[in-house]
Amino acid sequence: MKAKDITLIALLASIMYVIYIIGSGFLYFELLNFTVLLYGVTFSKKTSYFSTLVFSLLVILTWGLAPWTVMYLVVFPVYSLIYSSLGNHIRSEYLFAAFGFILAFFCGTIIDLPYIYMAGLDYRGLVIRLLLGFQVSIINAGTTFISTLFLLYPIRKALLKSTNNQVGHLHPSVFNLD
Amino acid sequence: MENKNTKIILSLLILALMVGGFLGFTGFLKGEDGEKIIIISITNKEDNNEIMKEKAFRTTKETLGDFLEENKSELEVIMSDSQYGRFLEGLVGFNTESMMDGPWWMYSYESKSQNINMEIGNAPGVDDLGLFDGDKIHFVFTSDMDF
Numbered sequence: 119m120k121a122k123d124i125t126l127i128a129l130l131a132s133i134m135y136v137i138y139i140i141g142s143g144f145l146y147f148e149l150l151n152f153t154v155l156l157y158g159v160t161f162s163k164k165t166s167y168f169s170t171l172v173f174s175l176l177v178i179l180t181w182g183l184a185p186w187t188v189m190y191l192v193v194f195p196v197y198s199l200i201y202s203s204l205g206n207h208i209r210s211e212y213l214f215a216a217f218g219f220i221l222a223f224f225c226g227t228i229i230d231l232p233y234i235y236m237a238g239l240d241y242r243g244l245v246i247r248l249l250l251g252f253q254v255s256i257i258n259a260g261t262t263f264i265s266t267l268f269l270l271y272p273i274r275k276a277l278l279k280s281t282n283n284q285v286g287h288l289h290p291s292v293f294n295l296d
Numbered sequence: 297m298e299n300k301n302t303k304i305i306l307s308l309l310i311l312a313l314m315v316g317g318f319l320g321f322t323g324f325l326k327g328e329d330g331e332k333i334i335i336i337s338i339t340n341k342e343d344n345n346e347i348m349k350e351k352a353f354r355t356t357k358e359t360l361g362d363f364l365e366e367n368k369s370e371l372e373v374i375m376s377d378s379q380y381g382r383f384l385e386g387l388v389g390f391n392t393e394s395m396m397d398g399p400w401w402m403y404s405y406e407s408k409s410q411n412i413n414m415e416i417g418n419a420p421g422v423d424d425l426g427l428f429d430g431d432k433i434h435f436v437f438t439s440d441m442d443f
Binding site: 239246250256260 | 313314321412420424
């Protein structure tokens with residue numbers, strides 16, 4: 119990996135961390151899932167994967183090693199790979215928004231999995247735990263859907279310009295943007 | 297223009313889904329209305345002192361948070377507001393001095409009517425815990441998070 123690659127990854131991870139910190143001030147509205155989607159379909163698979171990985175490591179460094187921070191390390195890099203693959207097959211921003219909605223909705227529940235497992239809940243307890251999470255997830259998912267519809271393509275175009283069309287760092291699909 | 301209108305209509309539909317979903321999930325978690333009996337136990341695990349054993353309280357409140365607010369003076373309740381709802385900081389004269397090191401107030405929840413049994417530390421926050429007739433809540437003051 120060249121110094122230029124490392125710099126770009128560090129910059130993207132830092133931007134993501136800032137978005138995460140700003141979003142943590144608002145319980146229900148966050149743009150972290152949208153940012154992962156944006157990186158996944160705008161940058162190359164390697165760049166978006168390592169950006170989300172470095173972001174997750176930053177979260178562990180600042181918040182400590184805990185089941186939820188470890189789950190960040192699993193969820194967001196995997197999400198970036200999923201979005202990157204989707205970017206190869208999808209052009210419609212509506213479909214991106216729909217996939218963003220689904221993945222953002224399940225994001226919180228996946229992060230909560232170690233706690234659900236450790237709690238040893240019975241059936242009713244599990245339903246309550248899931249519903250409490252869904253209260254937040256439905257709004258996160260909606261926020262991701264709306265921001266994808268309105269922000270994804272304009273930001274992709276702006277990023278394409280600002281990176282001077284550096285082929286190695288960008289997702290192949292961005293060169294087909296109208 | 298047509299594209300923009302489609303986006304706006306879809307966004308409004310999603311907003312409606314967000315509001316509807318949020319209210320639906322909240323409604324499902326609500327407690328029983330009307331008068332009910334709630335059984336409270338309180339233990340200070342720091343000095344192994346059983347402060348209250350299965351005392352019955354009559355209430356019409358639907359959540360644990362509202363029940364605690366109602367019995368604020370008798371139980372010497374101190375709660376703080378957070379973005380996640382109210383947080384229990386003090387009970388029967390024992391208060392959390394350090395949020396980092398504890399001891400904290402934790403509780404277990406048992407509801408025979410709802411067939412729910414949540415161990416200490418696994419019950420939802422006080423504003424998310426709906427109450428039903430005969431529910432048992434055991435408050436424990438402890439700095440031991442390993443349950």
